[in-house]
Amino acid sequence: MKHKISAPVSEFNGQVAGVWFVNGEAETDSEGAVAYFERHGYTVERVGSAPADDGDQDDGDKQAPAEPKPKPATRAAKGG
Secondary structure (H helix, E strand, O other): OEEEEEOOOOOOOEEEOOEEEEOOEEEEOOHHHHHHHHHOOOEEEEEOOOOOOOOOOOOOOOOOOOOOOOOOOOOOOOOO
């Protein structure tokens, strides 16, 4: 999902968190960068729409459960 980011300094030109700003504005679809900007006082707005739901999952935010890891083999104790 694309987000519009506005820097606290409207004249800022440069890169922050891997995102390039021109005149204090930028766009990104990086959720990690969005989280950074939200924590650091930038204005973050969602632009566009969410990707279309393909019907495979009820909610796009949910992930499929991880497959269980195999248990390590155990050695039988020698008895006498």
